[in-house]
Structures are given as C-alpha cells and as structure tokens.
Amino acid sequence: MGARPPAHGMRTFFIVWIGQLASTLGSNLAGFALGVWIYETTGSETLFAFSMLAWVLPNILLAPLAGVIADRWDRRLVMILSDSLAASGTLMVSVLLFSGHLAVWHVYIASFLDSTASTLQWPAHSAATSLMVPKEHLGRAGGLTQIGQAISQLVAPAAAGALYVTLGPLVILLVDLAAYALAMGTLLIVRFPQPEVTAEGQAGRGSFWKEALFGWGYIRARTGLFGLLIIFAVGNFLFSLTNPLMMPLLLDISSPDVVGYVSSIFGLGMLIGTLVMSIWGGPRRRIYGIVLFDSLTGLFGMLYGLRPSVPLIAAAAFGIAFNMPIVNGCSQAIWQSKVAQDVQGRVFAARRMIAFSIMPLAYLIAGPLAEHVFEPLLVEGGPLASSVGRVIGVGAGRGTGLLFMLVGVLYTLTTLIILIHPRIRRVELELPDAIPDSEEVGEAAPIPEGEATPSPAK
Numbered sequence: 001m002g003a004r005p006p007a008h009g010m011r012t013f014f015i016v017w018i019g020q021l022a023s024t025l026g027s028n029l030a031g032f033a034l035g036v037w038i039y040e041t042t043g044s045e046t047l048f049a050f051s052m053l054a055w056v057l058p059n060i061l062l063a064p065l066a067g068v069i070a071d072r073w074d075r076r077l078v079m080i081l082s083d084s085l086a087a088s089g090t091l092m093v094s095v096l097l098f099s100g101h102l103a104v105w106h107v108y109i110a111s112f113l114d115s116t117a118s119t120l121q122w123p124a125h126s127a128a129t130s131l132m133v134p135k136e137h138l139g140r141a142g143g144l145t146q147i148g149q150a151i152s153q154l155v156a157p158a159a160a161g162a163l164y165v166t167l168g169p170l171v172i173l174l175v176d177l178a179a180y181a182l183a184m185g186t187l188l189i190v191r192f193p194q195p196e197v198t199a200e201g202q203a204g205r206g207s208f209w210k211e212a213l214f215g216w217g218y219i220r221a222r223t224g225l226f227g228l229l230i231i232f233a234v235g236n237f238l239f240s241l242t243n244p245l246m247m248p249l250l251l252d253i254s255s256p257d258v259v260g261y262v263s264s265i266f267g268l269g270m271l272i273g274t275l276v277m278s279i280w281g282g283p284r285r286r287i288y289g290i291v292l293f294d295s296l297t298g299l300f301g302m303l304y305g306l307r308p309s310v311p312l313i314a315a316a317a318f319g320i321a322f323n324m325p326i327v328n329g330c331s332q333a334i335w336q337s338k339v340a341q342d343v344q345g346r347v348f349a350a351r352r353m354i355a356f357s358i359m360p361l362a363y364l365i366a367g368p369l370a371e372h373v374f375e376p377l378l379v380e381g382g383p384l385a386s387s388v389g390r391v392i393g394v395g396a397g398r399g400t401g402l403l404f405m406l407v408g409v410l411y412t413l414t415t416l417i418i419l420i421h422p423r424i425r426r427v428e429l430e431l432p433d434a435i436p437d438s439e440e441v442g443e444a445a446p447i448p449e450g451e452a453t454p455s456p457a458k
Contacts, residue, residue: 012190013132016079017144019186020125021151023083026179027114028152030090032160033172034107042104052244054108056360058115063123063353064212070124070345071211076192079128080184082121087180089113094173122352127344130336131193137281145332147274150325154267215350218343224427225338228287231414231424232331233355235294238411240362242301242404245370246317249404252397253308265314269321276322277329286330287428291418293323293330298412305404308393334427340434375399 038051070078089110096102125145133141163172219226250262282289300319303312339347377384378398385394392401418424 010133010137012192013129013141013144015186015190016125016128019183020145021147022179023086023183024149025152025156026176027086028156029160029163029172030176032156033164033169034093034110036161036164037102037169038104038107051108051111053360053363054111055115056356056363058112058119059356060353060360062116062119063349063356064215064346065349066120067123067215067346067349068211069120070127070349071343072345073124074192075124075128075345076187076190078124079121080187082117082124083180083184083187085120086114086117087177087184089117090173090176090180094170094177097170097173119349119352123345123348126332126336126348127341128192130341130344144274144278147271147278147325150267150270150274150321152267153321154264154271211346214343215346215348216354218339218347219350219354222338222427222431223423224430225335227421227424228290228331228334228418228427229351229354231418233357234414235411236355237358237362238407238414239301240359241366241369242304242407244363244366245400245403246304248370249305249397249400250310250313252400254310258310262310262314262317266317266321269318270324273322274325277326282326282330282333285428286334287418287425289330290327291415293326294415295412297323297327298408298410298415301408301411302405303408305401305408306392308395308397308401337433338427338431370400370403373399374403378402 035051089112093102093106093110096106129141129145160172163175219229250258297320300316300323304316304320306312335348335351336344375396376382376399378389378392378394378401379385380394382389382394382399384402388402389398392398392405423430
C-alpha cells in the first residue's frame with residue numbers, strides 16, 4: 001500500500017495550486033499575444049498552426065523520459081525545473097522582441113520549450129497530488145487542477161487583447177515571467193511527501209531506458225486501464241478534428257468580436273464545470289461519470305454543427321466546456337487511486353503519450369478534410385444540398401457543421417464502448433486500490449482482481 005497522505009496535505013496542495021494557477025494564466029496570456037504577433041507579422045494561418053504542432057510534439061516524444069525523471073527525482077524539484085525551463089523560453093522571446101530581432105521560428109522554439117516543461121511537470125504534479133490528497137478527495141483535486149485552464153479560457157482572451165492593444169506584447173510576456181516567479185516561489189516554501197517503495201516499483205527499477213518503457217508495460221498489463229486510455233486517445237483524435245475549425249465555423253456567420261464572446265462563454269462553462277467537480281468530487285463509480293458526461297460532450301458537439309446560429313453554437317460550446325472538467329477529474333481520480341504511487345510518474349507519462357499520440361494527425365488533416373471533402377457536399381447544388389441540407393442548411397460553413405455532427409456521433413459511440421467492455425466498466429472494482437483510505441474513512445483491504453462486487457453509482 002502507498003503512503004497515507006499527511007494531515008497537512010490538502011494545505012500543501014492548495015499552496016501549489018495557487019502558484020500553478022498563476023503560471024497557467026500567465027502562459028495563456030503569453031500564448032494569445034504570441035499567436036496574434038505571428039498572424040500580424042506573417043498573415044499565414046499555416047504558420048500559426050505550426051506553433052500548435054510545436055506544442056503537441058514534446059507531449060508525445062518526451063513523455064516516457066519525463067515519467068522516469070518524475071519517479072527518480074524529487075517531484076517538487078522537477079516542477080521547479082519545469083517552470084524554470086518554460087520561463088527561459090519566455091525570457092528569450094522577451095529579449096528578442098525588445099531588441100527588435102524576434103522571428104517566427106523563435107516563437108516555435110519558445111512553444112517547444114513550454115510544451116517540454118509541461119510534459120516534464122505533468123507526471124510529477126499528478127503523482128505528487130495522490131501523495132498529498134486523501135483518496136476520497138482526489139476527484140475534487142482533479143477538478144481544482146483544471147480550474148486554471150477554465151479561468152484562463154474565460155479571462156485570458158479579453159485581458160490579453162486589451163493589454164496587447166494598449167501596452168503591447170512585451171508587457172504581457174513580462175506578466176508571464178512574474179507568474180512563473182510566483183509559481184516557483186510557492187514550490188520553494190512547501191515539501192512533498194515521498195512515496196513508499198512498492199513491489200511494483202522495485203520490479204520496474206533498472207536502466208533509464210528500461211524504466212522509460214515501464215509505464216507502457218504497466219498499463220498494457222491492466223486491461224481496464226489500457227482500454228480506458230484507448231477510449232480517451234480516440235476521443236482526443238476526434239475532438240482535435242473539430243478544435244481547429246471552431247473559430248472558422250463561427251467566422252462564417254459572425255464577426256471576430258462575437259467569436260470572442262463565444263470563447264468567453266466556453267470559458268465560463270469550463271469554470272462552472274470545474275467548480276462543480278471540485279465541490280462534488282464525481283460519482284462513487286467514477287467510470288459512470290466518464291460515460292455520462294463524455295456522451296453528453298458528443299451530443300453537444302453535434303449541436304455545435306446543427307445550424308448556423310450563434311446562440312445555438314454558444315450553448316453547445318458551454319455544454320462541451322462544462323463536461324470536460326468532470327470527465328477529466330473522474331479519469332484522473334481513477335488513475336491516481338489505482339496506480340502504485342512510486343511508479344505514477346512513469347505510468348502517467350506513458351498515459352499522456354498514448355492519449356496525445358494521434359492528435360498531430362488530426363491537426364494536419366482537419367483543414368483539408370473540411371475544405372475539400374465536407375464543404376463541397378453542402379454548397380448550393382452540392383451532393384447533399386437537397387437532403388441533409390434541408391436540415392442543417394447549405395452554404396459556407398455547412399459542410400464543416402456536418403463534420404462536427406459526424407464527429408459528435410462517433411465521439412458518443414466511442415464513449416459508450418465503456419459500457420459494453422466489462423474490463424473497462426469494472427476497472428474500479430477489479431483493480432485493487434494503490435493508496436489507502438484516509439483516517440476518516442478507514443483503511444480497506446484491496447479487492448482481488450476478478451472477485452470484485454459491484455456497488456451502485458452515486
């Protein structure tokens with residue numbers, strides 16, 4: 001069994017959370033500013049998209065190494081070094097911008113460094129959380145961890161836009177540097193508990209490369225976790241097919257300021273969903289929380305493409321964003337409670353790599369798929385204009401709307417596989433807990449695999 005979280009663990013978690021919240025907000029402000037700078041400088045959507053690709057690649061290429069580092073080193077130190085690496089990229093861009101020598105490829109390097117830092121930090125932070133937070137509060141902790149993204153989505157576009165116009169991008173980059181300083185400051189004043197060594201952890205010891213592959217073997221040996229991860233990987237691919245098209249779909253029927261309002265509504269939905277998950281913690285059988293709210297995400301995705309109506313799209317965006325923190329919080333709680341604490345760095349890094357593995361392909365094909373395949377289907381006189389077009393309309397953006405609806409259907413069907421696959425559906429029952437219950441609940445013996453008794457979802 002893993003180490004019991006100390007009584008002060010939640011206080012430590014909140015201190016770290018405040019610093020990471022500031023860091024996330026600063027990163028989103030800087031990301032917005034640099035994205036605008038790229039587009040203003042080049043006028044190229046393709047060059048802008050390459051910055052997204054530069055951010056995704058380290059999540060796939062470096063994840064196994066990040067997991068080994070998180071399990072071998074002090075996880076607090078890993079987080080401090082990660083924030084330092086990301087800050088160095090921002091500092092580099094700030095100096096180049098101030099001197100008038102900033103080029104687009106410099107921004108790509110900064111984006112790559114930021115993603116590398118995130119890839120290093122995520123397994124360390126996730127693994128440390130399960131050491132600080134009592135098991136019954138992991139769902140709430142997962143929800144709180146996502147609140148930074150929600151607040152950033154709500155605040156960053158408007159704040160960064162105003163600062164960019166009035167003070168320029170350099171001021172925004174300096175704000176980002178200050179946020180990193182705050183994040184590192186909070187990490188310097190806390191201490192993380194260390195995990196107890198388990199038999200699984202001892203079995204995974206060896207050379208750096210052997211340990212880098214350990215996470216994959218650990219997940220593959222647990223059918224329920226592996227199946228759940230594949231469901232998420234497919235879902236990420238489907239979502240990534242539509243994510244780059246959300247803004248163009250809105251611009252076909254509205255103006256840029258309306259796009260900003262809808263983006264804020266999306267952020268509001270994410271914030272409310274995060275708060276709900278933080279307070280509620282998810283159902284007792286968290287796998288059912290994933291099924292319910294992820295299925296609703298697919299349905300809202302269909303609604304997003306149904307009609308060229310701004311209020312309808314805004315409502316759909318709110319629904320999608322509301323569900324995301326609940327799904328991610330439930331999933332994170334399952335992994336944190338079922339994976340041995342001294343191997344969570346390697347396992348979570350492998351999990352991240354697999355979950356992100358096919359997202360770059362989606363980013364590469366989304367534009368051509370919408371422009372050359374779906375859009376021609378629903379132009380005036382197009383092959384589907386007299387059939388599907390009677391329902392969802394014809395003209396600019398309607399083919400993209402059809403793609404959204406198809407992806408929404410596939411997303412929901414993919415999620416429902418959980419219900420018909422017994423190993424995934426019963427993963428919480430068949431895998432023993434890797435961490436004990438807190439003092440208030442009492443320590444329960446692990447349930448042997450294959451001998452679990454179902455309990456009702458709450």
